[in-house]
Structure formats: structure tokens, C-alpha cells
Amino acid sequence: MTLSFPVSEPDQDALEKGRLLFAGETDFVKGVVAMDGMPPDNRIEVCFAGRSNVGKSSLINALTGRKALARASNTPGRTQEINFFTCGESHYIVDLPGYGFAKAPVKTVEKWQRLLKAYLSGRATLRRAFVLIDSRHGVKAVDEEIMALLDRSAVTFQVVMTKADKVKEKERDAIMAQVRSKISAHPAAYPEMIVTSSEKGWGVDVLRAVIATLE
Ligand code: GTP
Ligand code: MG
Numbered sequence: 001m002t003l004s005f006p007v008s009e010p011d012q013d014a015l016e017k018g019r020l021l022f023a024g025e026t027d028f029v030k031g032v033v034a035m036d037g038m039p040p041d042n043r044i045e046v047c048f049a050g051r052s053n054v055g056k057s058s059l060i061n062a063l064t065g066r067k068a069l070a071r072a073s074n075t076p077g078r079t080q081e082i083n084f085f086t087c088g089e090s091h092y093i094v095d096l097p098g099y100g101f102a103k104a105p106v107k108t109v110e111k112w113q114r115l116l117k118a119y120l121s122g123r124a125t126l127r128r129a130f131v132l133i134d135s136r137h138g139v140k141a142v143d144e145e146i147m148a149l150l151d152r153s154a155v156t157f158q159v160v161m162t163k164a165d166k167v168k169e170k171e172r173d174a175i176m177a178q179v180r181s182k183i184s185a186h187p188a189a190y191p192e193m194i195v196t197s198s199e200k201g202w203g204v205d206v207l208r209a210v211i212a213t214l215e
Helices: 012-023 056-064 106-122 141-153 169-183 204-212
Strands: 026-032 044-050 082-087 091-095 126-134 157-162
Touching (some): 044 056, 056 082, 056 157, 106 126, 141 169
Parallel strands (some): 044 091
8 A cells, every 4th residue: 555645664673662661560640730840851751732632641541551541531621731651661651731622711721831832842851742633634723833832842743643443544544645734844743644543552553662762
């Protein structure tokens, strides 16, 4: 099959590294609401960003193989804190609050935006942000805002398509072409995407391998 977009294709070695990393213990450390509450930056760190309901918490659960680790809820905007999880001895996985949730009060949104900016520009050990994009919807205006913020913060980001089980292959490919053209405008974007379904377990091994082999 030839795809019109580049995807991450880790080799056996990388897949094995990913498997081993996530076979280690994963634990919830804390939910953080201010910079001074952050855990020490002594681990390789990756964060998950995306619109409310895109599937961040579900993907973290799928990665770690722990069903209720990152609370996945049916109520958009439920994850209200920057949640830190340890992954093995070497990594932090960070679940960011979902953005683009219109029902949140303006003051709350502003507070989160400030914290998000501070986190993205101030966390020395943050190696990569994964920007989650719903396979049914593609890149929306709010996604472009976060991508622009990542550009400004000089944090490399990689797009992870979620809920791939909800679309037919043809539809998915059209959406991914849209995503590809959108990210080509962002200097901080990593060109290869990862296609996932937390529901089916698709792409979870690829994402594990990518995380485990970050320099
Ligand atoms: P916030 O924390 O509110 O920002 O949401 P979130 O991005 O963490 O989304 P969450 O993981 O809570 O998932 C939202 C909804 O989508 C839940 O009902 C999940 O069951 C569903 N969902 C997540 N991933 C998948 C998937 O891969 N396939 C399908 N079919 N549903 C999914
Ligand atoms: Mg969540």
C-alpha cells in the first residue's frame, strides 16, 4: 500500500524498546495546577495535547495497558489538571487539559492558557508533544493555535490520529492529507504521523516505540 502521507515505522529494535519501557511500572504522580507544583524534571518527558474529547486519556490508558490510569470520561473537559504519570524508571507521560471546550468559563480558560504556555516553554526535559487529531475531523482552528504555540515554544510536536476505528480508510486518508498540508506550515512539526485507535489497540506499539527511542 502506498500512502500519500508519511507515518512512523519503527523497526523491531525500537518496537522492543517500546514494549520494555511500557512493561515497566506506570503510576499516577500528581495533577498540577501551577508551575511550582511540577514534579522534578529528572525524566524524559512527553506530553499529550488535543481538543477535549479527542481521546488523550484513552490513549494513555492504552499505552500503559491500565484501563483507568488516566481517567477517560464521556464528559468533555473533565481532565482539568496537567496530569503526570511515571513510565518505567526513565520517562514521564503528561496528559494536558483538553482545549477548545466552549463551556468552560473565560477565567478558567485564561488560567489554563497561561499554565500551558509556562509549561511548554519552561520544561527543559520535555522532548516531544503529541498533538492528537480526531480521524473524523482533521485539524481545526484550535489545533492550529496549539501548533503555533508549540512553534513559539520550540517544542517539537508529532501528530497522532485518534479513533481511526471510527472512519473508513478512504475518509481517513482524505483527512490525513488535510492534516499533512496543515502541519507543513509549522516549523516545530515532525513530518511523520501516527495512526491509532485506543479502542482497537492500533498504532499503540508504534507510539510506544517512538516514545522509547526519543533521544
Ligand atoms: P478530555 O480529558 O475531556 O480533554 O478528553 P480526552 O481527550 O482525554 O478524551 P477521552 O480519552 O476521555 O475520550 C473521549 C471519548 O472518546 C470517550 O467516550 C472514549 O471512550 C472515546 N474514545 C477514545 N478513544 C477512542 C478510540 O480509539 N475509538 C473510539 N471508538 N472511541 C474512542
Ligand atoms: Mg482526558
